[in-house]
Amino acid sequence: MTASPSHLDLLEAESIHIFREAAAQFRKPVLMYSIGKDSTVLLHLARKAFWPQKPPFPLLHVDTTWKFRDMIAFRDKTAADFGLDLIVHVNEDGIKRGINPIDHAPSIHTDVLKTQALKQALDKYGFDAAFGGARRDEEASRAKERVFSFRASGHRWDPRKQRPEMWRLLNGRLGTGETVRVFPMSNWTEKDVWRYILREKLDVVPLYLAKERPTIERNGQLLMQDDERLQPKEGEKVVMRKIRFRTLGCYPLTAAIESDADTIESVVAETINAQTSERVGRLIDHDQAGAMERKKQEGYF
Amino acid sequence: MSALALVPKPEAQPEPTHAFHRDLNGIVHLLTCGSVDDGKSTLIGRLLWDASDLYEDQRENVRRSGRKAAGTDLPDFSMLLDGLVAEREQGITIDIAWKYFDTETRRFVIIDSPGHEQYTRNMASGASHADVAILLVDARAGVKKQTRRHAAILDLVGVKRVVLAVNKMDLVNYAEDVFKRIEADFRMLCWKFGFWEAVAIPMSAVFGDNVSARTSAMPWYKGETLLEHLEKVPSHGTAFDGEFRFPVQTVLRDGCDFRGLAGTVSSGQVKVGDELTDVLSGETAKVVRIATMDGDLPSAQAGQAVALQLDHDIDVSRGAVMARSDAKPVAANTIEGRFVWLSESPFDPRAGYLLRTVTDLIPISNIEIKALLDLETMSSHPASGCAVNDIAIAKISLGRAGAIDVFTDTPETGTLMIVDAVTGASIAGGIASSVTAKSETPVDGHFILTREMLANGLCRDLSLNSVDREEFTRRANEAAILLRAAGVAVAIEPPPPVDDGMDPGI
Numbered sequence: 001m002t003a004s005p006s007h008l009d010l011l012e013a014e015s016i017h018i019f020r021e022a023a024a025q026f027r028k029p030v031l032m033y034s035i036g037k038d039s040t041v042l043l044h045l046a047r048k049a050f051w052p053q054k055p056p057f058p059l060l061h062v063d064t065t066w067k068f069r070d071m072i073a074f075r076d077k078t079a080a081d082f083g084l085d086l087i088v089h090v091n092e093d094g095i096k097r098g099i100n101p102i103d104h105a106p107s108i109h110t111d112v113l114k115t116q117a118l119k120q121a122l123d124k125y126g127f128d129a130a131f132g133g134a135r136r137d138e139e140a141s142r143a144k145e146r147v148f149s150f151r152a153s154g155h156r157w158d159p160r161k162q163r164p165e166m167w168r169l170l171n172g173r174l175g176t177g178e179t180v181r182v183f184p185m186s187n188w189t190e191k192d193v194w195r196y197i198l199r200e201k202l203d204v205v206p207l208y209l210a211k212e213r214p215t216i217e218r219n220g221q222l223l224m225q226d227d228e229r230l231q232p233k234e235g236e237k238v239v240m241r242k243i244r245f246r247t248l249g250c251y252p253l254t255a256a257i258e259s260d261a262d263t264i265e266s267v268v269a270e271t272i273n274a275q276t277s278e279r280v281g282r283l284i285d286h287d288q289a290g291a292m293e294r295k296k297q298e299g300y301f
Numbered sequence: 302m303s304a305l306a307l308v309p310k311p312e313a314q315p316e317p318t319h320a321f322h323r324d325l326n327g328i329v330h331l332l333t334c335g336s337v338d339d340g341k342s343t344l345i346g347r348l349l350w351d352a353s354d355l356y357e358d359q360r361e362n363v364r365r366s367g368r369k370a371a372g373t374d375l376p377d378f379s380m381l382l383d384g385l386v387a388e389r390e391q392g393i394t395i396d397i398a399w400k401y402f403d404t405e406t407r408r409f410v411i412i413d414s415p416g417h418e419q420y421t422r423n424m425a426s427g428a429s430h431a432d433v434a435i436l437l438v439d440a441r442a443g444v445k446k447q448t449r450r451h452a453a454i455l456d457l458v459g460v461k462r463v464v465l466a467v468n469k470m471d472l473v474n475y476a477e478d479v480f481k482r483i484e485a486d487f488r489m490l491c492w493k494f495g496f497w498e499a500v501a502i503p504m505s506a507v508f509g510d511n512v513s514a515r516t517s518a519m520p521w522y523k524g525e526t527l528l529e530h531l532e533k534v535p536s537h538g539t540a541f542d543g544e545f546r547f548p549v550q551t552v553l554r555d556g557c558d559f560r561g562l563a564g565t566v567s568s569g570q571v572k573v574g575d576e577l578t579d580v581l582s583g584e585t586a587k588v589v590r591i592a593t594m595d596g597d598l599p600s601a602q603a604g605q606a607v608a609l610q611l612d613h614d615i616d617v618s619r620g621a622v623m624a625r626s627d628a629k630p631v632a633a634n635t636i637e638g639r640f641v642w643l644s645e646s647p648f649d650p651r652a653g654y655l656l657r658t659v660t661d662l663i664p665i666s667n668i669e670i671k672a673l674l675d676l677e678t679m680s681s682h683p684a685s686g687c688a689v690n691d692i693a694i695a696k697i698s699l700g701r702a703g704a705i706d707v708f709t710d711t712p713e714t715g716t717l718m719i720v721d722a723v724t725g726a727s728i729a730g731g732i733a734s735s736v737t738a739k740s741e742t743p744v745d746g747h748f749i750l751t752r753e754m755l756a757n758g759l760c761r762d763l764s765l766n767s768v769d770r771e772e773f774t775r776r777a778n779e780a781a782i783l784l785r786a787a788g789v790a791v792a793i794e795p796p797p798p799v800d801d802g803m804d805p806g807i
């Protein structure tokens with residue numbers, strides 16, 4: 001009876017608690033669904049929190065139009081399988097202006113097609129709370145995040161004005177113009193995410209599993225050629241390599257690793273023995289010191 | 302397979318040989334606090350460097366930076382900690398930072414809290430999540446005012462285990478008598494508080510002495526290293542004794558006959574067949590199912606998030622706390638408690654405040670600041686106002702009853718947050734030291750917001766279903782806040798008896 005719960009049991013219960021609090025306290029929440037492994041776990045936790053009901057909020061995917069094709073297919077299947085409403089939002093204005101991650105700096109692409117797009121979508125539908133799968137272990141400024149992360153009007157994050165959170169009390173009362181980002185997985189680590197996917201037997205985007213794929217080596221990173229928009233530059237060539245991804249984002253901005261791990265079990269083993277953190281594969285975070293902090297202040301997740 | 306099942310899961314697929322593969326046994330939350338320049342970030346950095354499963358690129362960042370710990374040729378381990386640009390620029394910690402690491406047997410969560418007095422409220426917030434706290438002192442300075450202040454805050458928020466890390470022993474030639482003096486001061490200090498365990502360890506974070514490895518520099522010290530000590534601290538979520546409490550977060554339905562009270566067991570245990578009471582409505586029912594998406598459970602214990610189905614529908618919704626009828630919380634109308642003032646705005650007797658408990662939000666009809674605590678002497682001085690970083694003893698009268706416990710008996714349901722009704726800001730965090738059902742209201746001069754008045758006007762569009770009942774409560778609360786902000790002392794009429802067939806209860 002009094003067997004100790006494992007750390008995954010504790011993390012799961014905490015996340016469920018957060019989901020239920022947020023759903024009870026906010027008027028119109030939405031789940032930021034970005035298709036990756038963290039979103040997969042986030043959605044699974046949401047389903048557990050409200051079972052036997054469906055989660056009382058839709059999924060929102062901010063589509064930069066540069067996601068891997070496998071991701072889009074997985075997204076649509078997931079929403080259909082669980083019978084959930086899926087909102088896909090694209091910053092059409094940014095697309096018209098021709099912003100893309102190949103010709104523009106990653107920071108511009110991210111700002112226009114992710115950060116601005118997210119703000120547009122939240123405003124358009126009037127969501128007052130958005131669930132995200134961000135974890136404190138991802139990056140230094142994330143390490144300071146609250147579970148209920150308040151944003152002033154314009155979605156700006158002021159790290160010095162975050163609300164103190166004490167014990168298990170979550171204060172979701174909003175001031176004028178405020179919205180909130182809710183992070184039910186704040187206390188999870190990358191390893192926990194994989195352990196949990198294995199334990200709960202969750203489906204993930206196939207790109208997480210190793211397979212022969214067309215790749216281009218650029219600046220020491222392996223990029224996957226997902227469609228004709230990414231072409232080898234002078235001196236580069238497309239080579240088939242057995243690769244997989246530790247993290248998934250926009251495909252020209254997400255580097256793959258060479259790997260033989262083609263099952264969830266072997267991915268977990270590889271992750272647990274990994275020597276580098278996952279964001280090494282995220283090119284947008286290398287732009288400059290404090291990159292994530294600045295992006296967050298501007299309204300990024 | 303149930304995530305909450307209490308039988309061990311069959312291990313899936315080929316076992317990685319690495320020692321860190323296990324599903325870790327519990328989580329220990331470790332708070333670190335100390336004055337500016339005690340070397341706190343260096344100590345945590347050192348702990349991560351020596352004992353944790355840091356990634357190689359994180360290690361490489363530290364090496365590549367070329368930054369050295371002051372006066373040495375060793376890497377600056379504090380780089381692994383301070384996150385915000387402003388903090389790196391100023392070389393101080395402003396906000397709490399959360400760090401995670403696994404040793405072979407357990408998950409540690411390090412809550413790194415600011416040392417500076419200006420950020421005491423952040424320290425208090427961090428401490429409220431901790432199972433054990435490391436208080437850092439500089440061996441050259443010993444126990445200081447800030448150490449006493451921090452110990453008092455740890456005690457206030459309920460931390461029971463404390464380690465005094467006497468750092469920078471290298472700067473006092475590793476002298477035993479220096480350590481003994483500081484240890485004696487620490488014993489004197491702890492004597493005033495309710496800590497279950499308090500130990501002092503001499504160390505040098507920069508050199509790693511007694512952090513994770515023993516040192517030849519202090520042969521006179523026979524005790525544990527910091528890491529050895531931390532590995533033995535009982536982990537969070539293993540204290541299942543205590544009275545059963547289940548704060549209801551929401552009600553879940555399946556569209557047929559399932560109506561489950563959703564929440565997290567905050568203390569004790571429950572099993573199918575137990576009879577539970579809601580102290581606010583006074584109603585009682587038996588648990589017939591403990592439901593999760595992974596299947597029903599025969600029982601649930603502190604920390605588990607479940608949905609309880611009762612044998613008959615009782616008038617219970619968000620904010621109720623289910624308990625056994627012979628050991629239940631108080632339907633409190635008046636609370637006395639100790640609060641850390643978190644807001645930059647001082648107490649304003651005319652402002653509209655709300656009281657947040659684990660799942661309830663209750664309008665406050667009056668706050669009376671009775672005294673401020675002097676953290677130097679632990680004595681209290683009569684006061685009527687309070688401002689940021691103050692610890693106040695206050696009496697709070699509620700606009701309606703809330704299910705609240707005395708913190709020292711049943712911690713989680715005795716935690717409180719004062720919220721600004723207009724801005725929503727978290728104003729003060731605190732703990733209930735006494736709770737009474739006796740209402741100070743209504744008295745002469747109090748305006749009473751009656752159920753009938755609300756049902757015939759503001760809430761005329763609402764029906765009797767549970768969603769509308771919550772909306773009814775919300776509107777009643779908001780009306781009370783507006784009246785109170787206008788200077789009208791107000792009370793909300795208590796909930797109706799269950800079977801009177803009246804309109805939505807509050």
